[in-house]
Amino acid sequence: xxxxxxxxxxxxxxxxxxxxxxxxxxxxxxxxxxxxxxxxxxxxxxxxxxxxxxxxxxxxxxxxxxxxxxxxxxxxxxxxxxxxxxxxxxxxxxxxxxxxxxxxxxxxxxxxxxxxxxxxxxxxxxxxxxxxxxxxxxxxxxxxxxxxxxxxxxxxxxxxxxxxxxxxxxxxxxxxxxxxxxxxxxxxxxxxxxxxxxxxxxxxxxxxxxxxxxxxxxxxxxxxxxxxxxxxxxxxxxxxxxxxxxxxxxxxxxxxxxxxxxxxxxxxxxxxxxxxxxxxxxxxxxxxxxxxxxxxxxxxxxxxxxxxxxxxxxxxxxxxxxxxxxxxxxxxxxxxxxxxxxxxxxxxxxxxxxxxxxxxxxxxxxxxxxxxxxxxxxxxxxxxxxxxxxxxxxxxxxxxxxxxxxxxxxxxxxxxxxxxxxxxxxxxxxxxxxxxxxxxxxxxxxxxxxxxxxxxxxxxxxxxxxxxxxxxxxxxxxxxxxxxxxxxxxxxxxxxx
Amino acid sequence: xxxxxxxxxxxxxxxxxxxxxxxxxxxxxxxxxxxxxxxxxxxxxxxxxxxxxxxxxxxxxxxxxxxxxxxxxxxxxxxxxxxxxxxxxxxxxxxxxxxxxxxxxxxxxxxxxxxx
Numbered sequence: 001x002x003x004x005x006x007x008x009x010x011x012x013x014x015x016x017x018x019x020x021x022x023x024x025x026x027x028x029x030x031x032x033x034x035x036x037x038x039x040x041x042x043x044x045x046x047x048x049x050x051x052x053x054x055x056x057x058x059x060x061x062x063x064x065x066x067x068x069x070x071x072x073x074x075x076x077x078x079x080x081x082x083x084x085x086x087x088x089x090x091x092x093x094x095x096x097x098x099x100x101x102x103x104x105x106x107x108x109x110x111x112x113x114x115x116x117x118x119x120x121x122x123x124x125x126x127x128x129x130x131x132x133x134x135x136x137x138x139x140x141x142x143x144x145x146x147x148x149x150x151x152x153x154x155x156x157x158x159x160x161x162x163x164x165x166x167x168x169x170x171x172x173x174x175x176x177x178x179x180x181x182x183x184x185x186x187x188x189x190x191x192x193x194x195x196x197x198x199x200x201x202x203x204x205x206x207x208x209x210x211x212x213x214x215x216x217x218x219x220x221x222x223x224x225x226x227x228x229x230x231x232x233x234x235x236x237x238x239x240x241x242x243x244x245x246x247x248x249x250x251x252x253x254x255x256x257x258x259x260x261x262x263x264x265x266x267x268x269x270x271x272x273x274x275x276x277x278x279x280x281x282x283x284x285x286x287x288x289x290x291x292x293x294x295x296x297x298x299x300x301x302x303x304x305x306x307x308x309x310x311x312x313x314x315x316x317x318x319x320x321x322x323x324x325x326x327x328x329x330x331x332x333x334x335x336x337x338x339x340x341x342x343x344x345x346x347x348x349x350x351x352x353x354x355x356x357x358x359x360x361x362x363x364x365x366x367x368x369x370x371x372x373x374x375x376x377x378x379x380x381x382x383x384x385x386x387x388x389x390x391x392x393x394x395x396x397x398x399x400x401x402x403x404x405x406x407x408x409x410x411x412x413x414x415x416x417x418x419x420x421x422x423x424x425x426x427x428x429x430x431x432x433x434x435x436x437x438x439x440x441x442x443x444x445x446x447x448x449x450x451x452x453x454x455x456x457x458x459x460x461x462x463x464x465x466x467x468x469x470x471x472x473x474x475x476x477x478x479x480x481x482x483x484x485x486x487x488x489x490x491x492x493x494x495x496x497x
Numbered sequence: 498x499x500x501x502x503x504x505x506x507x508x509x510x511x512x513x514x515x516x517x518x519x520x521x522x523x524x525x526x527x528x529x530x531x532x533x534x535x536x537x538x539x540x541x542x543x544x545x546x547x548x549x550x551x552x553x554x555x556x557x558x559x560x561x562x563x564x565x566x567x568x569x570x571x572x573x574x575x576x577x578x579x580x581x582x583x584x585x586x587x588x589x590x591x592x593x594x595x596x597x598x599x600x601x602x603x604x605x606x607x608x609x610x611x612x613x
Contacts, residue, residue: 135573142580146587153591158598162607165591169520172533172584179540179577180513186570187547 005048009061009074009130012045012084013140017123020116031112032102035119036095042122043092046084053081054482058490060132068132069196075132079336079487082480083129083252083259086343090251091122094351097462098244101354105155105242114154118248121147125256134182135192137260138175141224144256145171148249155242163236170223170233177220178260184213185268194267201272214269214276218261218283225257227284227321228291231314238310239363243354246306250313251347255339258317262324262335266491277327285325289421291318296428300435305363308432309349312389315425316342322418323404330407332488333481338400340480341388344473345397348385348466352378355455355463361446368436369443378455379440381467386433388470391426395474399481401426505546512539524604526595530588537581544570544577 019038023031052059058077062068076084095118106114124144131137149171153164186192188209189200201210219230226234234254238246269276295315302308320342323335353363355378360367372379388395405422408415473480500507512535519532548570556565592602599607 135576139576139580142584146583149587149591153594159611161591161595161598162604162611165526165588165595168584168588168591169529169533173517173520173536176537176540180543183540183543183547183570192573 005052006061008045008049008052009059009076010063012042012049012076012130013123013127015045016042016119016126020119020123023112023116023119026112028108028112031115032095032099035115036092036099038119039088039092039095039122042126043085043088046081046088046126049076050081050085050483053078054479061130069191069193072136073132073193073195074130075195076130077487077490078483079259079262079491080129082336082340082483082487083256084126086255086340087122087125087129087252090248090343090347091118093347093462093466094244094248094251097351097456097459098247098354099458100456101244101358101459102242104358105244110154114151117147117150117154118245120144121151121248121253125252128256128260132194133192134185134194134197134264138179138182141175141178141257141260144253145175145224148245148253151245151249152237152241154245155240157240159236160240163233163240167233167237170230174220174223174230177216177223179220181213181215181217181220184209184216188213194263198268198272201268207273210269211273214265214273217264218280221257221261221264222284222287225254225261226314226317228287228294228314228318231291231295231317234314235307235310238313239304239307243306243350243357247347247350247354250310250350251343254313254317255320255343258320258324258339262332262491266332266493271493281325281327284321288318288321288325289418291315292322292421292425293428296425296432299432300428302432303365305365305368305436306350306353308365308436309346309353312429312432313342313346315429316346316389319401319404319422319425322422323407326407326411327492328407328410329485329488329492330403330410332491333485334400334403334407336484336487337403337477337480340484341396341400341470341473344466344470345385345388345395348463348470349382349389351459351463351466352382352385355459356382359455365435365439366443367446368439370445371440372437374445375455378460378463381463383437384467385470386437388474390429390433393474394471396470396472396477398474399477505542509539509543509546512536512542526592526602526604527589529604530585530592533588534581534585537577537584541574541577541581544574 016038023034026034053076061074063072121144124140124147127140128137131140149164149168153160185197188204189197191197191200223230238250265280292315295311295318299308299311302311320335320338323331356371356375359375388397391397391401405419408418516532516536516539520529523529548567550564550566553564553566554562556568596602599610601607
């Protein structure tokens with residue numbers, strides 16, 4: 001390995017994090033270019049790391065060459081690599097395509113602050129994915145959260161402010177719960193390194209504080225990940241944020257918290273707490289099922305297009321949790337694959353919304369009237385991503401739902417009921433995606449609609465890139481599938497990590 | 498006196514619940530933030546309390562004492578305090594913006610204005 005390649009896990013965080021203050025210092029016209037360049041570079045690093053992980057297994061990195069568990073360790077395994085590709089990919093696509101849309105949402109004198117916050121959010125999210133240390137995860141989680149509060153509140157819509165206040169409250173409570181959990185584990189084991197924790201918890205005689213820690217960590221992260229019924233911060237935050245920021249955050253922010261949740265529950269607690277699998281399923285499966293049904297149900301009756309998609313996100317997080325709560329190789333493969341595929345679909349949809357919003361007068365369903373004629377290409381891409389969200393064969397969404405259904409089949413009779421829930425959820429998705437399509441194809445354009453504004457070229461390209469990725473990974477899911485199945489295997493401890 | 502002997506953990510739990518109550522029950526956004534700060538401060542106390550070893554001194558190389566307190570929790574909490582301050586500052590900043598836009602910092606009044 002070349003000297004530079006060995007530093008990849010650290011560079012993954014350092015590049016966007018160092019670029020953030022530079023964006024503030026650079027002349028204002030350059031802030032977008034600098035942010036986009038840093039994001040693309042981070043994407044390159046993530047792709048390189050993913051290739052290394054596929055070829056030669058997990059990458060470990062000792063910060064400052066101090067050996068773990070005394071030094072701080074960074075580690076990228078299959079799950080982390082998948083997450084990194086999602087996070088940096090979503091950020092790059094949104095930044096490259098989003099310049100015009102962001103210029104409309106963020107005033108020029110505040111633009112460089114916004115891009116600096118964007119890079120900090122990216123650095124934080126990437127930091128969570130590379131970190132192998134529980135406390136570092138907390139710090140990165142707070143960096144990404146604080147920066148994403150700024151992103152959400154950066155737009156012109158004043159309703160974003162109460163929404164972001166609620167997001168801040170719930171996010172901080174979640175992170176503090178996580179901190180309490182870490183504290184309880186640290187009291188019992190004296191370590192913060194995740195791998196070391198796993199080893200030392202096994203030797204702890206009194207497991208009750210560990211059980212309490214597992215509860216605190218799971219609930220805290222469930223808050224951050226917007227698992228039903230702790231999702232109440234999500235719809236308004238996504239609805240009133242600048243469209244491009246929504247596309248970025250909706251694609252990856254909640255998934256990163258889900259990743260930490262899976263890491264803790266499977267790497268650290270699974271082998272060490274008796275009956276952990278049962279408790280995990282008994283707690284999360286009902287919430288996942290309710291999340292799918294309630295999220296999709298609300299989305300069916302929602303009138304604002306962005307809020308409709310936000311409630312659909314609540315439902316999709318339900319699918320991911322449903323897969324994880326099966327606690328089987330198949331279930332976890334489906335869950336991690338769905339993280340990737342849902343990011344593709346939802347990222348594409350929100351990017352398309354960013355393009356359609358200036359053409360439409362507003363974001364209500366009836367504002368979408370006649371959109372299929374007013375912006376045919378963009379709307380076609382919207383439909384492709386929408387089909388992937390539903391899970392139509394030939395799109396990425398179908399692959400992960402297929403794996404989810406086969407994982408449920410392994411359960412036998414109770415699995416049939418779960419499949420019923422999934423099919424019902426998908427049918428509800430047909431309804432809510434169709435409502436948008438119906439309005440766009442058959443609805444009348446509202447009278448105050450803007451005259452056919454052109455969709456900026458880079459945004460159009462980004463939307464089509466997302467839409468085509470949905471189709472590509474629907475037909476050739478090999479790459480994410482390989483990462484997610486090896487992630488599932490290592491989560492369940494079938495191979496040494 | 499097992500229960501009273503760990504009074505510092507009781508302080509942690511009670512402070513945590515006072516803060517959490519304010520976060521949930523208060524409608525004034527600044528009061529909510531005060532609650533959040535208490536909530537976080539309680540967790541800081543949890544960490545500080547666990548690092549203290551009875552009769553232990555600061556772990557300085559070459560010191561003659563045999564018993565040391567663990568310095569790591571304090572270092573962790575130093576970081577967490579910084580995080581807490583940033584959160585509070587950002588939260589207060591948002592409250593100022595809310596006051597500018599809505600003319601109120603009462604959650605129910607803001608919801609009323611948005612509904613109109």
